Ligand SMILES: Nc1nc2c(ncn2[C@@H]2O[C@H](COP(=O)(O)OP(=O)(O)O)[C@@H](O)[C@H]2O)c(=O)[nH]1
């Protein structure tokens with residue numbers, strides 16, 4: 001079934017105009033506005049992957065970034081926007097590259113600017129939404145965050161866990177295992193399982209890929225199933241095009257052969273890109289209905305993490321959301337006081353709990 005994930009006729013084609021009709025029909029008129037953020041230790045191939053995913057693909061003739069420039073370390077949050085059109089469907093894509101963290105001593109401080117960036121975009125949206133020009137709001141909210149996991153660790157590190165827990169109520173986290181070419185297939189499977197176990201153990205809510213409607217066609221359903229199964233996606237990035245038996249492929253050259261980025265036998269790169277494209281609208285909806293609502297609820301409750309955040313449930317609705325939106329809003333306001341108290345208790349428990357977990361975690365190393 002791997003042919004579901006290849007598009008041999010147009011290797012440089014992103015393919016978002018190719019979505020099943022029912023998925024993209026709504027968005028065709030106004031176009032998509034989408035922001036993707038990449039986070040993780042420096043040197044894990046974030047910038048390379050982003051280039052492999054989009055930039056050089058989107059602009060094959062416009063190779064403005066030289067290879068040397070790409071390897072340069074990202075030292076500040078760097079948002080770049082491209083507007084592209086494929087078969088009449090417009091996409092305004094912003095990629096937010098972040099400085100790598102994990103190498104400085106005071107690592108927790110490294111990801112504060114990242115969290116701030118996510119919050120700032122919510123804040124801006126909230127301001128715009130309550131302003132006069134509500135019809136023309138540009139949506140810069142972060143719809144998806146690829147979190148890069150070090151392939152040479154034996155799972156998530158404490159900093160990975162701390163970061164993900166700090167943002168999982170703000171953004172859709174999609175975990176990826178970086179530089180999968182440095183691992184054997186067996187090692188990839190083992191690491192994937194370990195990461196999923198840890199995500200479960202530490203109560204991290206990553207983006208839950210949606211189930212398909214039963215009225216979708218068989219291929220599409222099979223594709224959804226395989227995408228779900230691939231999480232956390234094991235990826236390889238490369239910006240060099242290599243010739244293999246007369247075929248030009250994006251890949252990395254080794255003495256024993258070439259690993260091909262866009263070969264589903266070699267890694268989950270195509271699956272990751274397919275996921276992003278097919279679930280683009282769902283990622284936007286979850287951002288709006290869960291993460292942005294969390295932000296707004298917190299504002300109403302006085303800010304500073306007072307409100308109890310909701311997470312996305314399997315049926316794509318914020319968990320614990322019942323009744324109409326209006327009713328829910330009223331309830332939220334009335335309960336603000338109560339929730340403040342609950343939250344204080346919750347925070348206190350969480351501190352104790354995370355201290356216990358952290359000490360358990362370091363004990364296993
Ligand atoms: N083996 C391997 N090396 C990679 C991969 N992706 C990037 N690299 C290399 O790793 C180094 C750091 O990549 P870069 O994209 O700058 O990492 P960043 O700091 O996370 O943005 C560069 O020398 C890349 O060529 C990969 O998938 N596999």
Ligand SMILES: [Mg+2]
Pocket residue numbers: 046047048072073074097
């Ligand atoms: Mg970088």
